[in-house]
Amino acid sequence: MAQPVTWQIGTVKSIRQETPRVKTFTITLPDKPPHRAGQHYDIRLTAPDGYQAQRSYSIASEPERAGEIDLTVELIEDGEVSTYLHEVVVPGDQLELRGPIGGYFVWEAGMGGPMLLVAGGSGVVPLMAMIRHRCAANSDAVMRLLYSARTMEDVIYYNELEQLRGSQAGLDIFYTLTRVQPPEWTGYARRIDDEMLSEVASPLGDSLTAYVCGPTLLVETAAAALARLGLPFERIRTERFGPTGT
Amino acid sequence: MAMETLDQNAALMVDGNAAAGMLMDVFSAEMTAAPAQCNACGKTGPIGALLVYMQNPGLVMRCPHCQSVVLRIVRTPRYTYIDARGAVYLSIPVG
Numbered sequence: 001m002a003q004p005v006t007w008q009i010g011t012v013k014s015i016r017q018e019t020p021r022v023k024t025f026t027i028t029l030p031d032k033p034p035h036r037a038g039q040h041y042d043i044r045l046t047a048p049d050g051y052q053a054q055r056s057y058s059i060a061s062e063p064e065r066a067g068e069i070d071l072t073v074e075l076i077e078d079g080e081v082s083t084y085l086h087e088v089v090v091p092g093d094q095l096e097l098r099g100p101i102g103g104y105f106v107w108e109a110g111m112g113g114p115m116l117l118v119a120g121g122s123g124v125v126p127l128m129a130m131i132r133h134r135c136a137a138n139s140d141a142v143m144r145l146l147y148s149a150r151t152m153e154d155v156i157y158y159n160e161l162e163q164l165r166g167s168q169a170g171l172d173i174f175y176t177l178t179r180v181q182p183p184e185w186t187g188y189a190r191r192i193d194d195e196m197l198s199e200v201a202s203p204l205g206d207s208l209t210a211y212v213c214g215p216t217l218l219v220e221t222a223a224a225a226l227a228r229l230g231l232p233f234e235r236i237r238t239e240r241f242g243p244t245g246t
Numbered sequence: 247m248a249m250e251t252l253d254q255n256a257a258l259m260v261d262g263n264a265a266a267g268m269l270m271d272v273f274s275a276e277m278t279a280a281p282a283q284c285n286a287c288g289k290t291g292p293i294g295a296l297l298v299y300m301q302n303p304g305l306v307m308r309c310p311h312c313q314s315v316v317l318r319i320v321r322t323p324r325y326t327y328i329d330a331r332g333a334v335y336l337s338i339p340v341g
Contacts, residue, residue: 042267101266103279104294243257
């Protein structure tokens with residue numbers, strides 16, 4: 001890597017409520033090096049007594065956007081950083097952050113497809129950066145997103161995903177709603193399992209690469225199922241968020 | 247009880263990606279795409295694919311194939327301790 005990633009002060013430009021528990025923070029940065037879809041930024045908070053708390057948040061925006069990034073943050077019960085971001089921060093506030101970070105769970109249009117994206121809850125965020133990058137770069141990589149959420153109102157980016165589903169050839173989106181489904185719901189209504197992954201993945205053929213992101217237990221389940229379907233370990237990329245439930 | 251503890255530990259596990267910031271502090275490089283070889287099973291893969299436990303004073307990184315400990319890092323105000331005896335090698339990107 002050419003330049004060291006150093007801490008800088010970004011300014012919160014706007015905040016969008018995505019779902020009852022999820023907000024997107026658009027942050028302008030004095031120094032915004034190009035990122036790769038899937039990378040994250042670290043945010044560091046410092047209390048008056050010097051105590052520091054630091055967390056990583058995936059970039060939701062496409063690399064093509066200049067001067068600013070979107071970080072989509074789920075409110076975690078008792079989370080030191082997410083509660084501050086959700087309950088205290090307002091537009092105009094400054095935040096200390098560094099990035100972009102990560103070189104493994106990334107995708108660039110030049111890498112091509114086909115790709116299977118599997119998201120649990122806010123695990124959709126880095127995958128959304130890949131989808132947005134695909135659109136901004138006019139990539140024709142075949143991409144299928146399987147997105148598991150508890151209820152329809154927990155689906156982040158729903159309107160944008162629906163709009164893209166209709167307008168982007170080669171991009172398909174599947175939802176599974178694990179707790180509550182709207183009336184006349186025709187999508188999946190259970191936790192991700194072998195059968196579901198097989199149905200979504202099989203049109204992609206044998207050469208697909210999978211990106212799986214979400215709470216650790218969901219990622220474990222999905223990665224193990226993909227391995228049983230015959231996908232080699234090297235083509236199952238995972239990003240586990242830890243114990244956050246879906 | 248033992249099973250519950252196991253489940254809890256499994257739920258706390260994250261990937262090498264999550265440790266990217268700390269690894270950058272320690273090695274002054276983006277480490278997650280760099281290869282490392284497990285000393286126990288001999289498999290080689292990117293550091294980003296290692297299994298990581300961060301809910302403790304240090305960082306423990308395990309092999310995704312055989313679960314052996316590959317790398318441990320503990321930071322104190324005076325020193326950063328690196329125990330890499332579980333790796334045949336780590337690689338640090340140059341430049």
